[in-house]
Amino acid sequence: MATGLHAPILDWYAENARDLPWRRPDAGPWAILVSEIMLQQTPVVRVLPVWDEWMRRWPTPAALAAEPPGEAVRHWGRLGYPRRALNLHACARAITAEHGGRVPSSYESLRALPGVGDYTAAAVASFAFGGSHAVLDTNVRRVLARAVRGEEYPPKATTTAERKLAESLLPPLDAPRWAVAVMELGALVCTARAPRCADCPVAAACAWRLAGRPAYQGPERRGQTYAGTDRQCRGRLLAVLREAHGAVPKAALDVVWDDAVQRERALDGLVADGLAEALPDDAYRLPA
DNA sequence: TAGCCGTGGCA
DNA sequence: TTGCCAAGGCT
Numbered sequence: 001m002a003t004g005l006h007a008p009i010l011d012w013y014a015e016n017a018r019d020l021p022w023r024r025p026d027a028g029p030w031a032i033l034v035s036e037i038m039l040q041q042t043p044v045v046r047v048l049p050v051w052d053e054w055m056r057r058w059p060t061p062a063a064l065a066a067e068p069p070g071e072a073v074r075h076w077g078r079l080g081y082p083r084r085a086l087n088l089h090a091c092a093r094a095i096t097a098e099h100g101g102r103v104p105s106s107y108e109s110l111r112a113l114p115g116v117g118d119y120t121a122a123a124v125a126s127f128a129f130g131g132s133h134a135v136l137d138t139n140v141r142r143v144l145a146r147a148v149r150g151e152e153y154p155p156k157a158t159t160t161a162e163r164k165l166a167e168s169l170l171p172p173l174d175a176p177r178w179a180v181a182v183m184e185l186g187a188l189v190c191t192a193r194a195p196r197c198a199d200c201p202v203a204a205a206c207a208w209r210l211a212g213r214p215a216y217q218g219p220e221r222r223g224q225t226y227a228g229t230d231r232q233c234r235g236r237l238l239a240v241l242r243e244a245h246g247a248v249p250k251a252a253l254d255v256v257w258d259d260a261v262q263r264e265r266a267l268d269g270l271v272a273d274g275l276a277e278a279l280p281d282d283a284y285r286l287p288a
Numbered sequence: 289t290a291g292c293c294g295t296g297g298c299a
Numbered sequence: 300t301t302g303c304c305a306a307g308g309c310t
Contacts, residue, residue: 039306041293042306042307043295043297044306046297047306078295081308117307119307119308120308138304139306140306157289180306183306187305192305225301234293234294235294238294291309292309292310293307296305297303298303299302
């Protein structure tokens with residue numbers, strides 16, 4: 001069904017694809033894995049400089065595995081969700097210890113790595129190894145919701161119906177190219193807020209556009225406030241540890257957040273998550 | 289499974 | 300200005 005989407009989207013991609021370094025022929029599986037984890041919930045433009053630095057510093061899983069986890073956290077910078085840095089470090093050590101230093105190629109082996117879920121396993125298996133998998137990220141889900149289901153947004157959690165649909169659309173040849181093309185269409189044209197239907201290669205067949213672009217009907221899409229949350233507090237504390245290069249007296253952490261109760265809770269959380277380490281004499285540092 | 293986990297740009 | 304959102308994953 002809906003295979004009429006293939007040619008227009010693939011042709012559009014051939015003309016409009018961005019030249020991203022992890023898409024180049026010389027990008028190996030490790031470079032692609034690093035990019036995919038960095039790109040989780042994070043815009044391309046913010047990933048580019050950090051990915052460049054990581055690839056120079058740690059060109060192989062073994063190079064990263066040889067470092068303490070805190071170095072991964074330090075060089076994560078302000079990308080956000082810093083446990084991804086820890087996950088990538090754990091990936092590097094698992095790949096070194098269990099896979100001979102080479103990123104595994106099967107979906108199942110990839111899915112078993114820390115921080116690698118359904119999307120990332122399918123993406124790496126496809127883009128690094130040429131596998132044929134339904135790659136369901138937020139872009140693909142939105143494009144299919146609109147073009148096929150006629151709805152402005154996909155449901156909050158991925159449904160089996162979405163997966164069935166995506167699998168039914170897998171082309172017999174070059175599934176990875178199809179996956180990246182749909183993702184790119186969602187990222188550049190079929191965007192969440194102001195879709196550019198005038199530039200869309202499948203506008204004529206799009207169920208949502210043909211229905212008059214009806215507004216989203218489903219349950220409210222929660223927007224979470226950030227100011228004053230534990231997440232913001234954790235971010236402030238970790239920023240101090242990242243920039244310190246060594247032990248930080250607790251007093252230096254106290255000054256970045258006023259609410260002492262929340263600050264203690266956040267600091268304990270960072271330690272529990274392995275993002276920080278408590279030292280004797282009321283000091284903290286990135287994990288060694 | 290719903291809530292949590294960072295950060296910054298943009299409409 | 301502020302809410303929304305960005306190649307999700309984990310519990």
